[in-house]
Amino acid sequence: MKFLSYLALLCAGSLAQSSSQGSSSGSGSRSSTPSASPSSSSSSVSAANVDSFMTLTMSKSEDSIVWHIQAEVGEQLQSLRVDIAQPNLWVLDSDSFPSCSDEPELTSTTFIESSSATTLTYTVTCQDSGAYDPSLSNRSTDLGLYYNPVLIDYVSFNGTLFSDYVDILDISGEDNEYLNDGTLSLSEMEFFSVNNSNVVVGAFGLGGVGDSNYKPSILSTLKDLGLIESLSYSMATVTNTTGHIVFGAVDQSLYTGVLVQYDNLPYAYTGAEVAYQYPIVPLSQVSVSNDKGSSVIVSNGTVLPVLLDSRTPFLVLPYSYVVALSVQLNAFYSESSESWFVRCAVGSVNAAVSFEFGNLTIDVSVDQLIKPLYDSNGTSVKFEDGSDACVLRVFPDDSYGYSVLGTPVLNSMFIAVDNEGNKIAMAQAYNEEYQQRNARLLSSILGETVSSQSVDSTYTLDANASVIRSGYIPFAVTNNITDTDLTLSYNTIITESVFEQTAVYTSGLIYTGRQLNSTTEDVPTSTDAESSSVAGALGNHDLQNRGVILGMIGTTFVLVLGAFI
Numbered sequence: 001m002k003f004l005s006y007l008a009l010l011c012a013g014s015l016a017q018s019s020s021q022g023s024s025s026g027s028g029s030r031s032s033t034p035s036a037s038p039s040s041s042s043s044s045v046s047a048a049n050v051d052s053f054m055t056l057t058m059s060k061s062e063d064s065i066v067w068h069i070q071a072e073v074g075e076q077l078q079s080l081r082v083d084i085a086q087p088n089l090w091v092l093d094s095d096s097f098p099s100c101s102d103e104p105e106l107t108s109t110t111f112i113e114s115s116s117a118t119t120l121t122y123t124v125t126c127q128d129s130g131a132y133d134p135s136l137s138n139r140s141t142d143l144g145l146y147y148n149p150v151l152i153d154y155v156s157f158n159g160t161l162f163s164d165y166v167d168i169l170d171i172s173g174e175d176n177e178y179l180n181d182g183t184l185s186l187s188e189m190e191f192f193s194v195n196n197s198n199v200v201v202g203a204f205g206l207g208g209v210g211d212s213n214y215k216p217s218i219l220s221t222l223k224d225l226g227l228i229e230s231l232s233y234s235m236a237t238v239t240n241t242t243g244h245i246v247f248g249a250v251d252q253s254l255y256t257g258v259l260v261q262y263d264n265l266p267y268a269y270t271g272a273e274v275a276y277q278y279p280i281v282p283l284s285q286v287s288v289s290n291d292k293g294s295s296v297i298v299s300n301g302t303v304l305p306v307l308l309d310s311r312t313p314f315l316v317l318p319y320s321y322v323v324a325l326s327v328q329l330n331a332f333y334s335e336s337s338e339s340w341f342v343r344c345a346v347g348s349v350n351a352a353v354s355f356e357f358g359n360l361t362i363d364v365s366v367d368q369l370i371k372p373l374y375d376s377n378g379t380s381v382k383f384e385d386g387s388d389a390c391v392l393r394v395f396p397d398d399s400y401g402y403s404v405l406g407t408p409v410l411n412s413m414f415i416a417v418d419n420e421g422n423k424i425a426m427a428q429a430y431n432e433e434y435q436q437r438n439a440r441l442l443s444s445i446l447g448e449t450v451s452s453q454s455v456d457s458t459y460t461l462d463a464n465a466s467v468i469r470s471g472y473i474p475f476a477v478t479n480n481i482t483d484t485d486l487t488l489s490y491n492t493i494i495t496e497s498v499f500e501q502t503a504v505y506t507s508g509l510i511y512t513g514r515q516l517n518s519t520t521e522d523v524p525t526s527t528d529a530e531s532s533s534v535a536g537a538l539g540n541h542d543l544q545n546r547g548v549i550l551g552m553i554g555t556t557f558v559l560v561l562g563a564f565i
Helices: 003-010 218-224 319-328 344-348 432-446 526-531
Strands: 014-016 055-059 068-073 076-083 089-092 108-112 120-124 141-147 157-168 183-199 203-205 232-237 242-247 255-263 267-270 273-275 280-283 285-289 295-297 304-308 315-317 332-334 339-343 352-356 361-365 370-372 389-392 394-396 403-405 413-418 423-429 504-506 509-511 550-553 556-559
Touching: 068 203, 076 089, 089 157, 141 183, 183 218, 255 413, 285 319, 315 319, 319 339, 319 394, 339 344, 344 370, 344 389, 361 423
Parallel strands: 076 203, 089 183, 304 403, 315 394
Antiparallel strands: 014 183, 055 068, 055 242, 068 076, 068 157, 089 203, 108 120, 141 157, 157 183, 232 242, 232 413, 255 423, 267 273, 280 304, 285 295, 285 352, 315 403, 332 339, 339 389, 352 361, 370 389, 413 423, 504 509, 550 556
């Protein structure tokens, strides 16, 4: 299926296969620390005390869009991807996943193969995120349980259950018998050592525990130790490279506006079986807006169940949403790669895509929804006019099966999760991206440059932070969604369509078949824009004399977001 190809274009760390399993013997030394096993639970830390709330720092590189935490498993450093859709901790087995630095002839690079027109190729046979060798730890124990799930986001792995020392790094909070100087030390922590997977980054799971999931989870371990009151956390990004997970509490300083609560929508996965532990929420509308206050709705008016997934670096939406959005961004569809190409300049426009969940709106800058394209030599892919090409991080759900909001939206969102009550609350994250977008908007209104307020990556928990309890998320208000019959389920309908605005990629260039005109452009009047069925309502947007751009689909003119053709 070609869909797997364009998933590979965006997913760093995919498609690895290995065959061997790790052993449970080992050597080495480690001083004794309190056990993380449920049988030795402790209540020495009061979760109602704000000073006891632990905050874990997430990190990512400037050019990445997914988040990781740092941990040592058996004293071996791991970079683990934050995963809000499943509950378990799992790491890569070192025998099955060698380090890329140790195997220089192997590769883990995403690229478009320039020798074949629009063929998206992903090759990976090693890892650069860390792996686990049980022989290096004298506390490693093979617990004899084998697990081979296929998770809701199509991540699959084969793994063996181990227990060992696990140190979670970069945690702030009041020191206690488990937390000391920024490190949370857990002995006899259980996790899966994976010898075969279709991804090459392990997971730090924060999701709810269903009947089919192995217990305990990370959060249940923290609860058993008395470190949190319920299976809960809140999470938000702060800067472009840092974010925070607050275990068991809500910190109001991490969001702006109203915090709105939702019950997890059910997921129908096999026949009559339904699960409620996934972060599935009701999406009521999607629109595109500019700094002039104009907007265009790209959704169809129905309330849509969507999965929130922090492992997924793209969005999956209904086919009609994607087409309407691509029109507004002047994106060109490539049939051979089943993806949309767009000029990267669209990301510099002060425009946003708004995602509405009843009485909550999350605004996402357009630049969060596109990714630069490079060929196998690391050279930027160009349009025929020489402008840099990006790929749209949005794909139709007819191939995926259901709708997903991945990190392009989550990076603009604050979430507070009550896994025991199957509830989630959401708000606009008060972070660097939000402040920069507001500064650009104010600059446009005033006609002068306005600097954004600097964001301090140093974090101090707000004194008014409050504990999340089973069935209760503090500060949250009720949503106004009235459709109570929503269920997320697989969609098997494949939509066929003919795209009039298409592109062909070959020899490092994207050919659109559009005639370039660098001197004159026709701009519709306000009457023309208002009469358009697509609204054309993004306003007359001038990008520093680069002009207002028109895209044409059939006979309908659409004013798009400053991408020039």
